[in-house]
Amino acid sequence: MRHLNTIVATAIASAILIPSVPSQAESNAWLSFRGDGSSSASSGPEVLDTTDQGNLVWSTTMPGRSVAAPIVIGGLVVSTSAEGPDEPNLFVTGLDVETGKVRWQQSFRATGRPFHHPTSSGAAPTPASDGNRIVAFYSSNDLVCLDLDGNLVWYRGLGSDYPKAGNDVGMASSPVIVDGAVIVQVECQGDSFAAAIELETGKNRWRISRPAASNWASPAVITRPNGSQEVILQSGSDLVAVDPANGTELWRMDEPRASIPSATKGSGMLLVPGSDLMALRIGEGTGKPEVVWQESKLSPKNACVAIAGDRAYVLKGSVLIAASVESGETIWQQRLSGLGGTWASPVVAGDRIYIFDQSGVGLVVQDKGDEAEVVSTVELGDGVLGSPAIADGKLFIRSQTKMFCFE
Template sequence: MNRAVVSFRFVQMSLAISLVGLWACAVNGQEWLAFRGDGGSGAALRSKPPVDFDVPEGKHLAWRMDTTGRGIGGPLVVGGLVIVTGCDGEDERDIHVEAFDEQTGERKWVRSLRCTGRPYTHPTSANASPTPASDGQRIFALFSSCDLLCVDLQGRLQWYRGLAVDHPQTGNDISMSSSPSVIDGVVAVQLENQGDSFLTGIDAETGQTLWEIPRKRQSNWATPQAITLGGGEAAFSIQDGDELLIVAAKTGDVLHEFPIKCDRTASASFSAPLIVVPGEETVALRTDSSGVEVVWRSNKLRPQRCSPVIAGNKVYMGRGSVLIAGSLVDGEIVWQKRLPGIETVWATPVATGSGIFIFDASGNVAVVRDDDTAGEVIGQSVVGETILASPAVVGDSLYLRTERGVIKIAAQSP
């Protein structure tokens, strides 16, 4: 038998063994610190939010608050606060970071600044399009205008970087919507467009540039994914239309390069030890003490716009009104389910103990239960507002960032 085949099968067998622990370890937490949660998988399997909420009718609506300006980046939940970004004013030049009490919805503070870069975006998007990130003590908010700011949990400004000052040709008229990512005291920002493209690592405490890497002049909206390598080293996975890089968080050194034609909208997901990278074909890579290696490839298991979600022994991909479940062991499609009432989808789904929640742009929601070999729609809910942002999940509650509001969904006693 071919040695490469033996090696590949050995990797798959090893992966299946290591995933036994992952299947038993349901993801849950009391905070949601980044796009798709703290770990980057988009799952909170111990959380059980209601599957039949109706915001206009008030069913399972804990609270709803208008936000300062509009935004399409996802919410964070940290330190008892729900954090969102917003923008308004002339050409959306006024940018805001806003905090609401997690339990009551009371507005606790808002920090407002004037952007220094180009605020122009497509009408569907917004200057406040990236999802912020947090290290549990600070909030790092990036805007399409390439303005990056850091505030503490009381809303006090810690530092501010107008990245377009040093890179005046950075920007496009759709939006710079790649979100920041943070690990081990480093904030990674990936700003790629037809002009001045670059990837940079910023010191989370001081705001100083630690390293910078020039990038291709190519529009790219994918978000860096914070990962931990097998030896414990903090790193970021960085993707574009031609390759995947694994970059050391502290130094910016390129540790691994893979010639993978990655998606430029949907971003890689991480659930140790796996990185799942969408593109012309979806590729799963395993991180261990010896490095990073490809485990499987699939040209059938591919998302459309929204990023993959990893939960248990499956990876879920949204393709418009269809949800696809694939095996995390070998990438084979396990089932596909058409979602009634779901049309254009931008928000990455979230997987919970109640089911997988899919939100379309007009505010319709489908909830799918994974019955191992098939998917079943077990709930249809209504937000009633435009929603392009992936939600946050904490406890048994959902936190939604609509275009002009923030909403908490929690089960109500009958």
């Protein structure tokens, strides 16, 4: 295998830098796609209101376009963008949480194929952080690692070693960080693989082959009761767990799972979408988890399931369903009038569920126990395909061209 390039910062990057933000704390962090993997937080805004008397703290125009979600590291909101014909110009921007002002911005030129569907963007995968490093991934399979000041640590053009890794619709699987490595899942009809890349050096820890079929699902990480961790890879043909230390397969299920919405963890369970929603209990050891239930009525279309406490929230078109995580039984379902097509996954804070459609209409749904109520509606005026982030009681929404903060 050819060695992947580590591109020198001065040759490819330009930066606007302001002194560093403090290291993240758990209460004010949302470190990856859907936060800790459950899409839930302890608190958030009760309503969303953009009027003069409302709770919109700030909005900032971003470079280019994005369909990725933001992440939050302490006092920093981080987002990716892409611009230009076919969007080969890539950006990572760090905004101040309190003001929305740009603290730093890095720009790069895509080394891989920037092609994507018009609905999507070259900035489709959500970045990830361990609280000290930030990793940004793009549809072109360019992988960037920065520190919290926005300084480039390393840059990998994965397309240089795997030139057939990509498709014309675009890549969208988001990376996840575990055990000092960033896990990327690059599955397509060409060079299809998953890899662990050392966070400090940018070198491969391991790489394994994956089914040669288009897949946009993101890897997940589960933690067993004894503290051991497993990387979960799902596709249209299998569900596999591997050891983050060496990529060794720990268990597998050879059955089709969803290729767009990803697995969600919470309350000791892993909920995996497919033609049904399958609940696996995360027990002791490293063996195949117990299948607790499977329910076809809870299979989502595009959006990932959210878990908060003992409830799972499933968005099926314009209907939101609350179900028991333990049994899969439906608790309530609420039709969401005025909601259009959705790609962004719902997120939950307390008893509030936040949902955005691709035209920028946002709803706040209150879970009242055995029923639900839409308590707030907002129109952002710009399309939203990336899931919101919640940190320190604030809700951050990346539309295609702007970032919004509500409190």
